[in-house]
Amino acid sequence: MNLVTLLPFIVLIGAMFLMTRSAKKKQQAAAQMRDHMAPGAGVRTIGGMYATVKEVGEDTVTLEVAPGVHAIYAKNAIGAVLEDAEYNRIVHGASDDLTIDTPVVPDDASSLTLDKDADKGADEAEAPKLDLGKKDEPAAEEPKDGPTGPKGDEPKDGKADGEAGAK
Template identity: 65%
Template sequence: MDPVTLLPIIVLVGAMFLLTRSAKKKQQQAAQMRDQVQPGTGIRTIGGMYAIVKEVHEDTVLLEVADGVHAVYAKNAVGAVLDDEEYQRIVSGGDRAIDTPVVPDDASSLTGDPVATDADAEKKLDLGKKSEAAEPDAGGESTDGRTEGEAGEK
């Protein structure tokens, strides 16, 4: 075969070799990281959940996802092993910016009242349209200058 026709084949085989080698290296690093998991270690799952490892088995780990709440996960679900400081900072909300506003659970911050009841909302919020022309004032004239019962052009 001509060396010019072999060159693309050699380049392609070389690229495939490098890609599979880096993928195998990443898999080995992930397996090594999962082997470091011990009870009491803070972890992040591949789904983004933070938990503490309670038990480690051959293919599974028992995680405490909240106080007294345990769940069994596959070891492959462990996305990252965190050191104690980082885990505590994340779960305690220490990574949140100081100026970040806290969103309330209700709409009281929108109305300005710290505690708004249903009765207050009914008094303040009137969605019904009242036609000023239909309500005559005390002198018998409506606000548009016509007297009661007088038809006008629109």
């Protein structure tokens, strides 16, 4: 057989070997992380919930998801064991060196208005005109009276009440 025909198969087998080896390493690291969980540690579940470890069992872990609220999870449901500083920053918003560089968003829109409108009352503030592309059209004429009264009172299908086919 020709080496050129065997080369794709050799590359495929090598890639599969590397992928399975990488996956096994990740699984071993996750298992080791779960085995070293201790009560009091902050964790994130694979579903994205943050909680504190209360008890660690053989295959399960008891988490405090809120003060006084305990839930039992499978150990495999723990996605990450967090450092204390990171857990407190995420859950409690506490950080010693946290500085905010972004502006604070106000609770109301009053500070977002233009300064020229600040000294005017709410009724006097000029609202920008919005052009919707409509032309000023004259008002439509009033419907004329017909034999049964104003045209607006006639049924659309032309049938009066009680006739066959009327609903």
